Amino acid sequence: MARAFASAGPPREVPLPGVAVHRLGGPGTGLDLIAAGVGPALAAASTATALTAAALAGAPYGLVVCVGIAGGFAPAAAELPGRPGSPGSPHRPRLPGAPVGSLVLADEITAADLGAETADGFLPVTDLGFGTVTHRPPESLVRAAASATGAATGTVLTVSTVTGTAARAAALRARHPRALAEAMEGFGVAEAAAAHSVPVLELRAVSNPVGPRDRAAWRIGDALAALTEGFGKLAPVLESWNAHEPPESAEPAQSAEPAEPADS
């Protein structure tokens, strides 16, 4: 993503335990970039380290943005239990999808495999009486960012295991009909941001379809190009966004300085 900010000059590296912060722009004007790692746990740890260091230095972040590539769900006919009609029936609502090369902005960042498997199906951790499974980025920011980038908005799932079968894709879609994409870091990044009462945004470019494993179908180069272009359009929105919308059930953020923990 640093390429989306080429005009900011070369980044300055600030080493922290376990993660390096790449600082673009001067103090108070800039954007910090981290490669947060693959998977929700490492992404949460890296993001929390950067957030804590900034808070202890008296310059807390105003926003955390998680960007990377993702698998996109194909459009599908919704399963409506107990309702007649074939999958292609006009009476069944269509579930939206996200094609390879497209951009997705999360209006919900949901941990899809955090919970318990039971004989009656999957139970999210919230049904077990603790934790959270969904973080919601500020609505006004999602609207402005989607309009600037042309990204589709919907749920982005966070998984620890990349989906590799049609059955798993269908099961996720049945549990999360608003899901457009799955990736592996958003929920971890969002948990770290929430612990610091900082709002979060997740932007993904689709590199592959969610479904049967097919490495030949990956278009990582195209997705990274789309992500770079999309982030370039997002930058002015981040700079002008005023964190007037408090993060979910938390105090308003103290600083408007944007940060961008990246995961790839």
Ligand SMILES: O=C(O)c1cccc(C(=O)CC[C@H]2O[C@@H](n3cnc4c(=O)[nH]cnc43)[C@H](O)[C@@H]2O)c1
């Ligand atoms: O080996 C495979 O079959 C496989 C399939 C898709 C992705 C991977 C990765 O190792 C990607 C890790 C990286 O990319 C994000 N990502 C991209 N596509 C997906 C996906 O379909 N499901 C979950 N994550 C995806 C992820 O956020 C990681 O950062 C391997």
